[in-house]
Amino acid sequence: MENKFVFAKEIVKEAGDYILAHMQEELHIERKSSPTDLVTRLDKEVQNFLVDRIRSHYPDDQFCAEEGCLRASVGYGSVWVIDPIDGTNNFVAQGEDFAIMVAYFENGVGQFGIIYDVMKGHCYHGGGAFQACLNEELLPNFKDKPLRDFLIASNAGMLETNAWGVAELANASLGVRIYGSAAISFSKILSGQLLTYITYLQPWDYAAASIIGESLGYQIVTLTGEPVDFQTRQPIMMVPTDKLAEIQSYIYERK
Template sequence: MNNDLNIALKAARKGVETIKSYQSKALNTREKGNHDLVTDADLETEKNILAFIREHCPDDEILAEETEAHEKMSDAKTWIVDPIDGTTNFAHDFPVYCVSVALWENKKPKVGVVIEVTRNEEFTAVAGEGAWLNGEKISVSNTSNARDAFIGTGFPYNDLSVVESYLKLFRHLMEELQGIRRPGAATFDLCCVASGRFDGFFEYSLHAWDVAAAALIVKEAGGVITDWKGGDGWLFGQRIIAGNPEIHQLLLDRVEEFIPIEQREAVV
Protein backbone atom coordinates (compact mmCIF):
# COMPACT_ATOMS: atom_id res chain seq x y z
CA MET A 1 0.00 0.00 0.00
CA ASN A 2 1.15 3.54 -0.75
CA ASN A 3 2.76 4.81 2.49
CA ASP A 4 0.87 8.12 2.52
CA LEU A 5 -2.40 6.27 1.94
CA ASN A 6 -1.53 3.90 4.77
CA ILE A 7 -0.97 6.83 7.15
CA ALA A 8 -4.19 8.55 6.03
CA LEU A 9 -6.22 5.36 6.40
CA LYS A 10 -4.84 4.57 9.86
CA ALA A 11 -5.40 8.17 10.98
CA ALA A 12 -9.00 8.08 9.74
CA ARG A 13 -9.59 4.76 11.49
CA LYS A 14 -8.31 6.33 14.73
CA GLY A 15 -10.98 8.95 14.18
CA VAL A 16 -13.68 6.34 13.68
CA GLU A 17 -12.66 4.60 16.91
CA THR A 18 -13.00 7.88 18.79
CA ILE A 19 -16.40 8.67 17.27
CA LYS A 20 -17.75 5.24 18.13
CA SER A 21 -16.60 5.67 21.73
CA TYR A 22 -18.96 8.66 21.97
CA GLN A 23 -22.00 7.03 20.39
CA SER A 24 -23.41 5.86 23.72
CA LYS A 25 -22.48 9.01 25.65
CA ALA A 26 -24.28 12.29 26.25
CA LEU A 27 -22.63 14.86 24.00
CA ASN A 28 -21.56 18.34 24.97
CA THR A 29 -22.70 20.45 22.04
CA ARG A 30 -22.35 24.13 21.22
CA GLU A 31 -22.79 26.38 18.19
CA LYS A 32 -19.52 27.72 16.76
CA GLY A 33 -21.47 29.66 14.14
CA ASN A 34 -25.01 30.12 12.86
CA HIS A 35 -26.56 26.60 12.79
CA ASP A 36 -23.00 25.19 12.89
CA LEU A 37 -22.51 22.64 15.67
CA VAL A 38 -19.38 21.31 17.29
CA THR A 39 -19.31 18.56 19.92
CA ASP A 40 -16.71 17.24 22.30
CA ALA A 41 -16.52 14.22 19.97
CA ASP A 42 -15.41 16.46 17.09
CA LEU A 43 -12.62 17.94 19.19
CA GLU A 44 -11.41 14.62 20.60
CA THR A 45 -11.56 12.95 17.20
CA GLU A 46 -9.53 15.70 15.57
CA LYS A 47 -6.98 15.62 18.41
CA ASN A 48 -6.43 11.89 17.96
CA ILE A 49 -6.18 12.08 14.17
CA LEU A 50 -3.70 14.95 14.28
CA ALA A 51 -1.61 13.26 16.97
CA PHE A 52 -1.24 10.21 14.72
CA ILE A 53 -0.31 12.31 11.69
CA ARG A 54 2.23 14.38 13.64
CA GLU A 55 3.80 11.23 15.05
CA HIS A 56 4.44 9.86 11.56
CA CYS A 57 4.84 13.11 9.57
CA PRO A 58 6.21 15.69 12.01
CA ASP A 59 7.40 18.10 9.30
CA ASP A 60 4.14 18.24 7.34
CA GLU A 61 1.62 21.06 7.60
CA ILE A 62 -1.96 20.57 8.78
CA LEU A 63 -5.29 22.18 7.94
CA ALA A 64 -8.10 20.87 10.14
CA GLU A 65 -11.63 22.09 10.79
CA GLU A 66 -11.73 22.52 14.55
CA THR A 67 -8.21 23.55 15.61
CA GLU A 68 -6.14 24.29 12.49
CA ALA A 69 -8.72 25.99 10.27
CA HIS A 70 -7.50 28.47 7.67
CA GLU A 71 -8.34 29.30 4.08
CA LYS A 72 -4.93 29.03 2.44
CA MET A 73 -2.28 26.41 1.80
CA SER A 74 1.41 26.44 0.88
CA ASP A 75 3.17 24.10 -1.54
CA ALA A 76 4.33 21.93 1.38
CA LYS A 77 2.83 18.54 2.16
CA THR A 78 -0.43 19.40 3.92
CA TRP A 79 -2.87 17.09 5.68
CA ILE A 80 -6.47 18.33 5.45
CA VAL A 81 -8.77 16.84 8.09
CA ASP A 82 -12.49 16.92 8.86
CA PRO A 83 -12.96 14.89 12.07
CA ILE A 84 -16.74 14.57 11.68
CA ASP A 85 -18.43 15.72 8.51
CA GLY A 86 -22.11 15.58 9.35
CA THR A 87 -21.84 16.73 12.96
CA THR A 88 -25.53 17.69 13.12
CA ASN A 89 -26.47 14.19 11.95
CA PHE A 90 -24.11 12.68 14.53
CA ALA A 91 -25.46 14.87 17.35
CA HIS A 92 -28.98 13.66 16.57
CA ASP A 93 -27.94 10.01 16.11
CA PHE A 94 -28.90 10.24 12.46
CA PRO A 95 -26.76 8.79 9.68
CA VAL A 96 -24.71 9.86 7.68
CA TYR A 97 -21.40 11.14 9.15
CA CYS A 98 -17.83 10.69 8.01
CA VAL A 99 -14.15 11.10 8.82
CA SER A 100 -12.16 12.74 6.04
CA VAL A 101 -8.35 12.81 5.69
CA ALA A 102 -6.52 14.14 2.64
CA LEU A 103 -2.90 14.78 1.75
CA TRP A 104 -2.04 17.59 -0.67
CA GLU A 105 1.37 18.62 -1.97
CA ASN A 106 2.25 21.50 -4.30
CA LYS A 107 -1.44 22.44 -3.95
CA LYS A 108 -2.52 19.21 -5.62
CA PRO A 109 -4.33 16.23 -4.04
CA LYS A 110 -2.19 13.14 -3.51
CA VAL A 111 -4.26 10.91 -1.21
CA GLY A 112 -7.86 10.91 -0.03
CA VAL A 113 -9.67 8.82 2.58
CA VAL A 114 -13.31 9.13 3.63
CA ILE A 115 -14.86 6.67 6.09
CA GLU A 116 -18.64 6.68 6.55
CA VAL A 117 -18.92 5.60 10.16
CA THR A 118 -22.40 4.09 10.36
CA ARG A 119 -21.92 1.88 7.28
CA ASN A 120 -18.21 1.09 7.82
CA GLU A 121 -17.49 2.19 4.26
CA GLU A 122 -13.89 3.17 3.48
CA PHE A 123 -13.47 5.25 0.32
CA THR A 124 -9.85 5.76 -0.76
CA ALA A 125 -7.90 7.23 -3.65
CA VAL A 126 -4.31 7.86 -4.70
CA ALA A 127 -3.60 10.39 -7.44
CA GLY A 128 -3.09 8.59 -10.74
CA GLU A 129 -3.95 5.19 -9.32
CA GLY A 130 -7.76 5.11 -9.05
CA ALA A 131 -10.41 5.02 -6.34
CA TRP A 132 -11.75 2.23 -4.15
CA LEU A 133 -14.56 1.36 -1.76
CA ASN A 134 -13.51 -1.21 0.83
CA GLY A 135 -10.74 -2.33 -1.50
CA GLU A 136 -12.93 -2.67 -4.61
CA LYS A 137 -12.33 -0.36 -7.58
CA ILE A 138 -15.12 2.16 -8.13
CA SER A 139 -16.15 4.47 -10.96
CA VAL A 140 -18.72 7.14 -11.66
CA SER A 141 -21.99 6.26 -13.37
CA ASN A 142 -22.60 6.39 -17.11
CA THR A 143 -25.95 8.16 -16.82
CA SER A 144 -26.29 10.84 -19.49
CA ASN A 145 -30.03 11.55 -19.63
CA ALA A 146 -31.38 14.19 -17.24
CA ARG A 147 -34.58 12.21 -16.66
CA ASP A 148 -32.49 9.31 -15.33
CA ALA A 149 -30.17 11.44 -13.20
CA PHE A 150 -30.11 10.98 -9.43
CA ILE A 151 -28.10 13.65 -7.62
CA GLY A 152 -27.13 14.90 -4.20
CA THR A 153 -27.00 18.42 -2.83
CA GLY A 154 -26.66 20.28 0.44
CA PHE A 155 -28.96 22.84 1.99
CA PRO A 156 -27.35 26.13 3.03
CA TYR A 157 -27.26 26.54 6.80
CA ASN A 158 -24.92 29.40 7.78
CA ASP A 159 -24.72 31.38 4.53
CA LEU A 160 -28.13 32.29 3.14
CA SER A 161 -26.88 34.88 0.65
CA VAL A 162 -27.57 32.62 -2.33
CA VAL A 163 -30.65 30.86 -0.99
CA GLU A 164 -33.29 32.52 -3.19
CA SER A 165 -31.39 31.70 -6.39
CA TYR A 166 -30.59 28.25 -5.04
CA LEU A 167 -34.28 27.50 -4.41
CA LYS A 168 -35.17 28.47 -7.99
CA LEU A 169 -32.46 26.12 -9.24
CA PHE A 170 -33.60 23.40 -6.84
CA ARG A 171 -37.22 23.68 -8.02
CA HIS A 172 -36.18 23.34 -11.65
CA LEU A 173 -33.99 20.31 -10.93
CA MET A 174 -36.83 18.65 -9.00
CA GLU A 175 -38.84 18.75 -12.21
CA GLU A 176 -36.02 17.88 -14.61
CA LEU A 177 -34.21 15.06 -12.81
CA GLN A 178 -35.21 11.65 -11.48
CA GLY A 179 -34.44 12.54 -7.86
CA ILE A 180 -32.47 14.69 -5.43
CA ARG A 181 -31.20 13.71 -1.98
CA ARG A 182 -29.55 15.60 0.87
CA PRO A 183 -27.69 13.20 3.22
CA GLY A 184 -26.09 16.03 5.20
CA ALA A 185 -22.38 15.28 4.71
CA ALA A 186 -20.66 16.60 1.57
CA THR A 187 -17.83 14.07 1.88
CA PHE A 188 -20.35 11.24 1.62
CA ASP A 189 -22.25 12.95 -1.21
CA LEU A 190 -19.05 13.20 -3.25
CA CYS A 191 -18.15 9.59 -2.52
CA CYS A 192 -21.62 8.60 -3.72
CA VAL A 193 -20.77 10.32 -7.01
CA ALA A 194 -17.47 8.44 -7.15
CA SER A 195 -19.17 5.08 -6.59
CA GLY A 196 -21.99 5.72 -9.07
CA ARG A 197 -24.77 6.01 -6.50
CA PHE A 198 -25.25 9.66 -7.39
CA ASP A 199 -24.78 10.90 -10.94
CA GLY A 200 -23.90 14.40 -9.73
CA PHE A 201 -23.68 16.77 -6.78
CA PHE A 202 -23.57 20.50 -6.14
CA GLU A 203 -23.37 22.68 -3.04
CA TYR A 204 -22.12 26.01 -1.76
CA SER A 205 -20.71 27.27 1.55
CA LEU A 206 -18.30 24.34 1.81
CA HIS A 207 -14.72 24.49 3.09
CA ALA A 208 -11.49 22.76 2.13
CA TRP A 209 -11.87 20.04 4.76
CA ASP A 210 -15.31 19.17 3.34
CA VAL A 211 -14.00 18.41 -0.14
CA ALA A 212 -10.21 17.86 -0.12
CA ALA A 213 -10.30 14.06 0.18
CA ALA A 214 -13.61 13.22 -1.50
CA ALA A 215 -12.97 15.36 -4.59
CA LEU A 216 -9.84 13.34 -5.34
CA ILE A 217 -11.87 10.16 -4.95
CA VAL A 218 -14.37 11.51 -7.51
CA LYS A 219 -11.64 12.49 -9.97
CA GLU A 220 -9.86 9.15 -9.65
CA ALA A 221 -13.20 7.40 -10.26
CA GLY A 222 -13.52 9.21 -13.60
CA GLY A 223 -15.63 12.15 -12.45
CA VAL A 224 -15.32 15.89 -12.97
CA ILE A 225 -14.92 18.52 -10.23
CA THR A 226 -15.23 22.27 -10.73
CA ASP A 227 -16.41 25.41 -9.02
CA TRP A 228 -19.67 27.07 -10.12
CA LYS A 229 -18.00 28.76 -13.09
CA GLY A 230 -16.39 25.61 -14.41
CA GLY A 231 -12.99 26.51 -12.96
CA ASP A 232 -10.64 24.99 -10.43
CA GLY A 233 -11.40 27.28 -7.49
CA TRP A 234 -13.40 24.65 -5.64
CA LEU A 235 -11.03 23.82 -2.75
CA PHE A 236 -11.27 27.21 -1.03
CA GLY A 237 -13.98 28.75 -3.20
CA GLN A 238 -16.93 27.30 -1.24
CA ARG A 239 -18.77 26.28 -4.42
CA ILE A 240 -18.51 22.86 -6.02
CA ILE A 241 -20.09 20.79 -8.78
CA ALA A 242 -19.22 17.11 -9.22
CA GLY A 243 -20.46 14.37 -11.45
CA ASN A 244 -19.86 12.04 -14.30
CA PRO A 245 -18.89 14.17 -17.32
CA GLU A 246 -22.40 14.46 -18.77
CA ILE A 247 -24.29 15.22 -15.55
CA HIS A 248 -21.54 17.55 -14.33
CA GLN A 249 -22.02 19.59 -17.51
CA LEU A 250 -25.80 19.57 -17.06
CA LEU A 251 -25.48 20.87 -13.48
CA LEU A 252 -22.95 23.49 -14.54
CA ASP A 253 -25.35 24.66 -17.27
CA ARG A 254 -28.25 24.88 -14.81
CA VAL A 255 -26.18 26.77 -12.24
CA GLU A 256 -25.23 29.24 -14.98
CA GLU A 257 -28.89 29.54 -15.94
CA PHE A 258 -30.35 30.10 -12.47
CA ILE A 259 -27.54 31.57 -10.33
CA PRO A 260 -26.43 35.18 -11.05
CA ILE A 261 -22.79 35.45 -12.05
CA GLU A 262 -21.80 37.37 -8.91
CA GLN A 263 -23.19 34.51 -6.78
CA ARG A 264 -21.27 31.92 -8.78
CA GLU A 265 -17.92 33.51 -8.03
CA ALA A 266 -15.59 31.38 -5.94
CA VAL A 267 -14.93 32.89 -2.52
CA VAL A 268 -11.19 33.49 -2.48
Protein backbone atom coordinates in the same frame (compact mmCIF):
# COMPACT_ATOMS: atom_id res chain seq x y z
CA MET B 1 3.61 7.59 -0.87
CA GLU B 2 2.30 4.03 -0.43
CA ASN B 3 3.42 4.05 3.21
CA LYS B 4 1.79 7.40 3.87
CA PHE B 5 -1.47 6.20 2.32
CA VAL B 6 -1.50 3.02 4.41
CA PHE B 7 -0.71 5.08 7.52
CA ALA B 8 -3.54 7.50 6.71
CA LYS B 9 -6.09 4.71 6.30
CA GLU B 10 -4.96 3.20 9.60
CA ILE B 11 -5.35 6.38 11.63
CA VAL B 12 -8.71 7.18 10.04
CA LYS B 13 -9.91 3.70 11.00
CA GLU B 14 -8.61 4.25 14.55
CA ALA B 15 -10.39 7.61 14.67
CA GLY B 16 -13.62 5.85 13.65
CA ASP B 17 -13.15 3.29 16.41
CA TYR B 18 -12.66 6.18 18.84
CA ILE B 19 -15.99 7.69 17.76
CA LEU B 20 -17.75 4.33 18.12
CA ALA B 21 -16.31 3.90 21.60
CA HIS B 22 -17.36 7.36 22.83
CA MET B 23 -20.47 8.42 20.91
CA GLN B 24 -22.87 7.32 23.65
CA GLU B 25 -21.16 9.62 26.18
CA GLU B 26 -22.01 13.28 26.83
CA LEU B 27 -21.10 15.12 23.59
CA HIS B 28 -20.83 18.68 24.95
CA ILE B 29 -22.63 20.12 21.94
CA GLU B 30 -21.88 23.76 21.10
CA ARG B 31 -23.35 25.99 18.40
CA LYS B 32 -20.77 27.80 16.26
CA SER B 33 -21.78 30.36 13.63
CA SER B 34 -25.55 29.65 13.81
CA PRO B 35 -28.11 27.61 15.79
CA THR B 36 -27.71 24.74 13.32
CA ASP B 37 -23.89 24.80 13.09
CA LEU B 38 -23.01 22.21 15.74
CA VAL B 39 -19.70 20.99 17.07
CA THR B 40 -19.15 18.31 19.71
CA ARG B 41 -16.22 17.31 21.87
CA LEU B 42 -15.73 14.35 19.52
CA ASP B 43 -15.19 16.63 16.49
CA LYS B 44 -12.37 18.28 18.42
CA GLU B 45 -10.97 15.10 19.95
CA VAL B 46 -10.94 13.25 16.62
CA GLN B 47 -9.19 16.16 14.91
CA ASN B 48 -6.61 16.37 17.69
CA PHE B 49 -6.07 12.61 17.50
CA LEU B 50 -5.46 12.73 13.75
CA VAL B 51 -3.22 15.80 13.89
CA ASP B 52 -1.17 14.38 16.77
CA ARG B 53 -0.70 11.02 15.06
CA ILE B 54 0.36 12.67 11.79
CA ARG B 55 2.70 15.12 13.54
CA SER B 56 4.45 12.33 15.42
CA HIS B 57 5.14 10.46 12.14
CA TYR B 58 5.61 13.44 9.80
CA PRO B 59 6.71 16.40 11.95
CA ASP B 60 7.19 18.77 9.01
CA ASP B 61 3.74 18.33 7.46
CA GLN B 62 1.16 21.11 7.62
CA PHE B 63 -2.61 21.08 8.23
CA CYS B 64 -5.83 22.62 7.05
CA ALA B 65 -8.59 21.39 9.35
CA GLU B 66 -12.17 22.30 10.23
CA GLU B 67 -11.98 22.87 13.99
CA GLY B 68 -9.64 25.50 15.46
CA CYS B 69 -7.19 27.52 13.40
CA LEU B 70 -5.07 25.15 11.32
CA ARG B 71 -5.27 26.81 7.93
CA ALA B 72 -2.24 25.85 5.80
CA SER B 73 -2.61 26.45 2.07
CA VAL B 74 -2.61 23.21 0.11
CA GLY B 75 -0.49 24.89 -2.58
CA TYR B 76 2.88 24.54 -0.83
CA GLY B 77 4.63 21.62 0.84
CA SER B 78 3.00 18.57 2.41
CA VAL B 79 -0.49 19.41 3.64
CA TRP B 80 -3.19 17.29 5.28
CA VAL B 81 -6.78 18.50 4.95
CA ILE B 82 -8.99 17.12 7.71
CA ASP B 83 -12.69 17.11 8.52
CA PRO B 84 -12.92 15.10 11.72
CA ILE B 85 -16.72 14.63 11.59
CA ASP B 86 -18.56 15.74 8.48
CA GLY B 87 -22.32 15.77 9.05
CA THR B 88 -22.12 16.72 12.72
CA ASN B 89 -25.87 17.43 12.84
CA ASN B 90 -26.60 13.90 11.61
CA PHE B 91 -24.06 12.56 14.11
CA VAL B 92 -25.81 14.35 16.98
CA ALA B 93 -29.44 13.80 15.94
CA GLN B 94 -29.23 10.43 14.20
CA GLY B 95 -26.02 8.68 15.17
CA GLU B 96 -25.34 7.86 11.50
CA ASP B 97 -24.77 9.46 8.08
CA PHE B 98 -21.55 11.19 9.11
CA ALA B 99 -17.95 10.57 8.05
CA ILE B 100 -14.30 11.32 8.70
CA MET B 101 -12.51 12.89 5.73
CA VAL B 102 -8.77 13.21 5.15
CA ALA B 103 -6.96 14.42 2.04
CA TYR B 104 -3.24 14.76 1.44
CA PHE B 105 -1.53 17.21 -0.93
CA GLU B 106 2.07 17.81 -2.01
CA ASN B 107 2.75 21.22 -3.55
CA GLY B 108 -0.87 21.58 -4.57
CA VAL B 109 -1.26 18.11 -6.09
CA GLY B 110 -3.74 15.75 -4.40
CA GLN B 111 -2.03 12.47 -3.51
CA PHE B 112 -4.94 10.58 -1.92
CA GLY B 113 -8.28 11.07 -0.23
CA ILE B 114 -10.19 9.06 2.39
CA ILE B 115 -13.89 9.26 3.29
CA TYR B 116 -14.88 6.95 6.14
CA ASP B 117 -18.58 6.40 6.81
CA VAL B 118 -18.05 5.18 10.35
CA MET B 119 -21.43 3.59 11.06
CA LYS B 120 -21.58 1.67 7.79
CA GLY B 121 -17.90 0.76 7.96
CA HIS B 122 -17.53 2.07 4.41
CA CYS B 123 -14.11 3.51 3.61
CA TYR B 124 -13.82 5.29 0.23
CA HIS B 125 -10.17 5.83 -0.60
CA GLY B 126 -7.73 6.42 -3.42
CA GLY B 127 -6.89 9.05 -5.98
CA GLY B 128 -3.48 10.23 -7.19
CA ALA B 129 -1.40 7.09 -7.82
CA PHE B 130 -3.96 4.88 -6.06
CA GLN B 131 -7.06 3.18 -7.42
CA ALA B 132 -10.38 4.48 -6.10
CA CYS B 133 -11.97 1.87 -3.87
CA LEU B 134 -14.83 1.29 -1.43
CA ASN B 135 -13.16 -0.89 1.19
CA GLU B 136 -11.47 -3.55 -0.98
CA GLU B 137 -13.75 -3.13 -4.04
CA LEU B 138 -12.88 -0.92 -7.02
CA LEU B 139 -15.30 1.98 -7.44
CA PRO B 140 -17.00 2.26 -10.86
CA ASN B 141 -16.05 4.83 -13.46
CA PHE B 142 -18.86 7.27 -14.27
CA LYS B 143 -21.39 5.69 -16.64
CA ASP B 144 -23.53 8.09 -18.63
CA LYS B 145 -27.35 7.97 -18.74
CA PRO B 146 -30.03 10.60 -19.48
CA LEU B 147 -30.32 13.30 -16.80
CA ARG B 148 -33.89 12.10 -16.12
CA ASP B 149 -32.52 8.76 -14.88
CA PHE B 150 -30.17 10.24 -12.26
CA LEU B 151 -30.83 11.40 -8.70
CA ILE B 152 -29.01 14.54 -7.57
CA ALA B 153 -28.25 16.03 -4.14
CA SER B 154 -28.11 19.58 -2.88
CA ASN B 155 -28.37 21.52 0.33
CA ALA B 156 -31.80 22.55 1.58
CA GLY B 157 -31.32 26.30 1.41
CA MET B 158 -30.33 26.29 -2.26
CA LEU B 159 -33.29 24.06 -3.14
CA GLU B 160 -35.72 26.27 -1.19
CA THR B 161 -34.60 29.41 -3.00
CA ASN B 162 -33.73 27.84 -6.38
CA ALA B 163 -30.28 29.42 -5.90
CA TRP B 164 -28.20 28.94 -9.06
CA GLY B 165 -31.14 27.04 -10.60
CA VAL B 166 -30.75 24.02 -8.32
CA ALA B 167 -34.52 23.44 -8.19
CA GLU B 168 -34.71 23.55 -11.99
CA LEU B 169 -31.99 20.92 -12.30
CA ALA B 170 -33.76 18.87 -9.62
CA ASN B 171 -37.01 19.01 -11.57
CA ALA B 172 -35.30 17.80 -14.75
CA SER B 173 -33.67 14.86 -12.92
CA LEU B 174 -35.20 11.74 -11.35
CA GLY B 175 -35.32 13.54 -8.01
CA VAL B 176 -33.32 15.43 -5.41
CA ARG B 177 -32.02 14.14 -2.10
CA ILE B 178 -30.78 16.02 0.97
CA TYR B 179 -28.52 13.95 3.23
CA GLY B 180 -27.10 16.70 5.43
CA SER B 181 -23.48 15.66 4.90
CA ALA B 182 -21.05 16.45 2.10
CA ALA B 183 -19.17 13.22 2.77
CA ILE B 184 -22.31 11.07 2.48
CA SER B 185 -23.40 12.91 -0.67
CA PHE B 186 -19.98 12.62 -2.31
CA SER B 187 -19.69 8.95 -1.41
CA LYS B 188 -22.97 8.28 -3.21
CA ILE B 189 -21.60 10.02 -6.31
CA LEU B 190 -18.44 7.89 -6.08
CA SER B 191 -20.69 4.79 -5.89
CA GLY B 192 -22.68 5.86 -8.98
CA GLN B 193 -25.84 6.49 -6.89
CA LEU B 194 -26.01 10.25 -7.52
CA LEU B 195 -25.13 12.36 -10.56
CA THR B 196 -24.05 15.53 -8.80
CA TYR B 197 -24.02 17.35 -5.46
CA ILE B 198 -24.46 21.12 -5.36
CA THR B 199 -23.87 23.16 -2.24
CA TYR B 200 -21.63 25.68 -0.44
CA LEU B 201 -18.53 24.06 1.03
CA GLN B 202 -15.22 24.67 2.76
CA PRO B 203 -12.01 22.99 1.49
CA TRP B 204 -12.07 20.22 4.15
CA ASP B 205 -15.59 19.32 2.96
CA TYR B 206 -14.56 18.59 -0.62
CA ALA B 207 -10.79 17.91 -0.71
CA ALA B 208 -10.95 14.11 -0.27
CA ALA B 209 -13.82 13.62 -2.73
CA SER B 210 -12.06 15.81 -5.26
CA ILE B 211 -8.93 13.62 -5.24
CA ILE B 212 -10.77 10.26 -5.18
CA GLY B 213 -13.27 11.29 -7.88
CA GLU B 214 -10.75 12.49 -10.43
CA SER B 215 -9.73 9.02 -11.55
CA LEU B 216 -13.38 7.99 -11.95
CA GLY B 217 -14.33 10.83 -14.29
CA TYR B 218 -15.57 13.43 -11.80
CA GLN B 219 -14.41 16.92 -10.98
CA ILE B 220 -15.31 19.50 -8.34
CA VAL B 221 -15.72 23.02 -9.70
CA THR B 222 -17.34 26.23 -8.54
CA LEU B 223 -20.84 26.96 -9.81
CA THR B 224 -19.32 29.35 -12.33
CA GLY B 225 -17.19 26.47 -13.63
CA GLU B 226 -13.87 27.65 -12.18
CA PRO B 227 -11.40 25.45 -10.28
CA VAL B 228 -12.14 25.45 -6.55
CA ASP B 229 -9.67 27.48 -4.46
CA PHE B 230 -9.11 25.07 -1.51
CA GLN B 231 -9.11 28.17 0.72
CA THR B 232 -12.56 29.73 1.13
CA ARG B 233 -16.20 28.67 1.37
CA GLN B 234 -17.49 28.52 -2.20
CA PRO B 235 -20.60 27.40 -4.10
CA ILE B 236 -19.40 24.15 -5.68
CA MET B 237 -20.56 21.04 -7.47
CA MET B 238 -19.10 17.61 -8.01
CA VAL B 239 -19.94 16.54 -11.55
CA PRO B 240 -18.93 13.93 -14.09
CA THR B 241 -16.80 15.68 -16.71
CA ASP B 242 -18.98 14.06 -19.39
CA LYS B 243 -22.07 15.75 -17.92
CA LEU B 244 -20.58 19.14 -17.03
CA ALA B 245 -21.95 21.06 -20.02
CA GLU B 246 -25.48 19.68 -19.60
CA ILE B 247 -25.51 20.49 -15.88
CA GLN B 248 -24.13 23.97 -16.55
CA SER B 249 -27.12 24.64 -18.83
CA TYR B 250 -29.19 24.59 -15.59
CA ILE B 251 -26.68 25.77 -12.98
CA TYR B 252 -25.64 29.38 -13.47
CA GLU B 253 -25.93 32.62 -11.54
CA ARG B 254 -29.41 34.14 -11.99
CA LYS B 255 -29.29 37.93 -12.22
